[in-house]
Amino acid sequence: MCGIAGVFNLDPTQSIDPQLLVNMAAIQHHRGPDGFGYRRIESKGIGFSHARLSIIDLNEQRARQPFMNSDEQLMLTHNGEFYDYARIRADLVAQGARFQSKSDSEIVLHLYQRQGMQAMLEQLRGEFAFALYDNKEDTLHLVRDRFGIKPLYYTQTQDEVVFGSELKVLFAHPKVKRQFSSAGLYHQLIQVMVPGSTAFADVHQVKPGHVVSFKRQNGQWQITDNRYWDVNFPRAEEHQNDADEQLYIQGVREKLLEAVQLRLTADVPVGCYLSGGIDSCAILGLSSAASQQPIKAFTIGFDSDDYDETPIAKEMAEATQADHHIMSLSGDELYSHFERTLWHTERTIYNTLGVAKYLMSQQVNDVNYKVVMTGEGSDELFAGYPSFRNDLFLYGMDEVDADERAKWQSMLQKTNKLFKGAMLSRNECRNEALESLVGFTPSCLQPWLACGEFADGLVAEQHKTALADYDAGKAIADTFDNDMLAGRHPLDKAQYVWIKTMLEGQILTWGGDRVDMANSMEARPAFLDHHLAEFAFNIPPHLRIKDNKEKYVLREAMKGLLPETLYKREKFAFMAPPAHTDEKKWQAMKQLADKYLSDEALAQSGLLDPQAVADLFALHDAPDTDDALKVQLDAVINHMIGVQVLHQQFVATDVPQQAAQLAQHYGWRADDAHQGAQI
Incomplete structure (x- = not known):
């Protein structure tokens, strides 16, 4: 896993400052602290850069990206992992391909050259985002994996396309505008975002399963957005409702085991996140069965019995003889790291679970682990959330x-x-x-x-x-x-609908990649292997939820691995305790509110209406406000603080200068020694 960045000029005669490319890598140093590289084709007005987290092929010189093939027809910068790459590589070698590195990334150059974009994408398996420049076609392709596990953003200035793994990478470019859009602000306040959008004006995400291509033609951009994969359930009458459920149970077991085995592939140790849910327990159980060594398991615990899942996690860890690491958190300390978490999420969060996961990835890093497998995606495939029932x-x-x-x-x-x-x-x-x-x-x-009833009044007049x-x-x-x-x-x-909105916009961003990679830690969600997903889409609805039991097929497939209490347990959403449930946590939140929601701070940002902010706190504190409304208002308060924090970090702060200072701090300079590898 890494961080990628690049600039593509509309005028090919305009050169790109190599130090700007390095600065764009430096501001995402957390995504790739093991080294950096950059590459330009000066006659084409294009340049890429890359911050590297070494997981496959630890040889820094040989595997330094961006990659360029020997005739300078293709240039690649890649973030993520391609699984099953060894088989693909062997097949390509048999066809005459010659590989210069052991990196999984290199297969893109050879597959694209021989098969073209669509045929290549059908073979790629894993979580990935990459930029590929085709010199012959004079086209930049921005490609994102099927579920959006890895991020990829882009924008246009008057003169160029700018892209990167994080928003701050784009903002490191001095020509990129940094301001909230009205719709972006609104969606930050109500949590759910419009797919493909961000909080900021004219800044977009490549949608999951899409390729966005920019071709220069007669002094203009020709832009296409092509979908290469989608979530495709059968039509209702096509479900095999009379099929033997054992076929689905066995199929899930086999395909999940294969996905786990592939994700154990790394040149560094692989651990597991472990909560008290079926999903992460299944991943740990299969990983332990497939590994010759005890698996390192990492668990987040809370000081609230209502939300803490460590007892079940301990039971699972003992059953698999895992090396178990538990991080116990008190409510008030979560808000102490709220601002730093948002610098990484680059969007608001409704619950401090995102902070807890940021702190957990820090502890993973502290014990020298770079890779963990996670249980994300299971609820999406097997209908685990209460909203589905x-x-x-x-x-x-x-x-x-x-x-x-x-x-x-x-x-x-x-x-x-x-x-x-x-x-x-x-x-x-x-x-x-x-x-x-x-x-x-x-x-x-x-x-x-429903949060719209508050957001409608909270936004400032403009x-x-x-x-x-x-x-x-x-x-x-x-x-x-x-x-x-x-x-x-x-x-x-x-x-x-959940996969298109909440999975990509929440679970995989502020609950996934952004807080994991904040501490140079790669998460591998085995459930989101697309071979498993396509099988799961065909499981009849009555077997996904059977007799009011969610994830029925998965439970049965993993029955032999799970403690009995977990096998019988209803889905429990993994959340941190809301602020109002703990006085110390509430006071910690109020300290942030005093800093970011003061009349002075609100006047400086021009985002929120001060009276509406005051009225919302008054409603929260009213004696007749019930717990369900307080949970909702806690979320809105987190969002209000969040937009103010984002404004301070990305609008009020000179991000290009910040990127230059970080490059200087890390000693990352544009020089011949750090140009990417010739393939």
């Missing part, structure tokens, strides 16, 4: 009578009461655009769309004017592909 009970169980559905819904609300206001909405919130496209407003979006006719639900719905929703079962639709 809610949608199934409401829209997908015609064969069950209304009384039975109502009973199950009541049980769901009771067992998930801690998360009401966050994972489940306090009240029904419907959106016309989503109703029209999906057939209902998915429960996963309702708690965040943004209120810009947002007068804005419909957040419609903006999100407009990014969905109707062909992937039409005729699908309601549970499939609910999972599709």
Whole structure:
């Protein structure tokens, strides 16, 4: 895993400052502290840079990126891992390819040259984001993996395309504008983002499973955005509802084991994150079975019995003879690291779980581990979240009578009461655009769309004017592909929407890559192996949730690995305790609020309305405000502080100067010794 960056000039005669490329690498030093490289094709006005985290091929000189092939027709900078690369490499060698490194990244140059973009992408397996320049076509391709595990951002100035693994990489370029868009600000306040967007004006993400290409033609950019893969559930009538469930149970077991085995491949040790859930316990169990050595397991514990999962994690660690590392956190210390966490997430977070994961990756780094496997993606594939059951009970169980559905819904609300206001909405919130496209407003979006009642008043006057006719639900719905929703079962639709919004915009960003790579730690979510995912999409809905038991097929597939208490346990959302549940944590949050939500701070940023901010705190403190509303307001308060922190870090701060200072601090200078490898 690494950090990538680059600049592509509209005018090919315009040279690119090599130190600027190095500065763009230096500001993401945390993503790749093991070395840097840069490369330019001066006659083409293009340059790439790379900050390296050494995991495959530890030889720094041989594997230094960016890579360029011998005739300078292709240039590559890559972040991520390609699994099964050894087999692909061997096949290419048999065809006459000659490899200069042991890096998995090099297969891109050989595959693209022989097969072209689409055929190459069909073979790539893993989590990745890369930039590939084709000199012959004079085209820059920006490519992102199927689920968006690895980030990739881009923007255009008047003269060039600028891209990078993080927003701060783009902002290190002095010509890139740094300001909130009105819609971006609004979506930061309600948690859920429009796929492909960011908080900042004219700054975009490459969508998961997409290739964005920039071709120079007659002094203009010709831009294409092509999707090469999508979440594709069968149509409702195509599900094999009468198939033997053992076929799915065995298939999940085999494909998950294969995904885990591939992700144990590294030239450094591989550990596991371990919570008290089925997902991470299954990953640890399979990793332990497939490894000759005890696996290092890392667990986050909280000082609240309601949210702490360490007892089950300990039981699983003992059963697998794992080397178990537990990090126990108190509520107040989470806010002590809130600002630094946001510098890495580059978006607001509704819950301090993101801070906890940032601190955990720090401890992983401290014990000299660079790689861990995680359980992310399981709930998305096997219908683990309470919102999925809610949608199934409401829209997908015609064969069950209304009384039975109502009973199950009541049980769901009771067992998930801690998360009401966050994972489940306090009240029904419907959106016309989503109703029209999906057939209902998915429960996963309702708690965040409901925050609109506060966000509408919180934004400052200039943004209120810009947002007068804005419909957040419609903006999100407009990014969905109707062909992937039409005729699908309601549970499939609910999972599709979550994968397109909450998985990519939350789980894999401020709960994944951004807080992991903040401490130079690569996370490998085995469940998001696309071979496993495509199999899981075909599991009939009644086997994903059976007899009110979520993730039924996965439970049965992993039954022999799991402690009995975990096998029988209902899904428990992994969250840090909200601020209002602990007085010390509340006071720690208030200290940040005093700093960032003062009238002076609000006047300087021009983002939020001071009176609306004061009114929201008053509502939170009112004696008749119930716990579910407080959970929701805690999230909004985190978002309010968050947008102010982001403004200070990326708008008020001179980011290009900061990048130059970091390059000087690390001793990263543009010189011949650090040009990327010739392949």
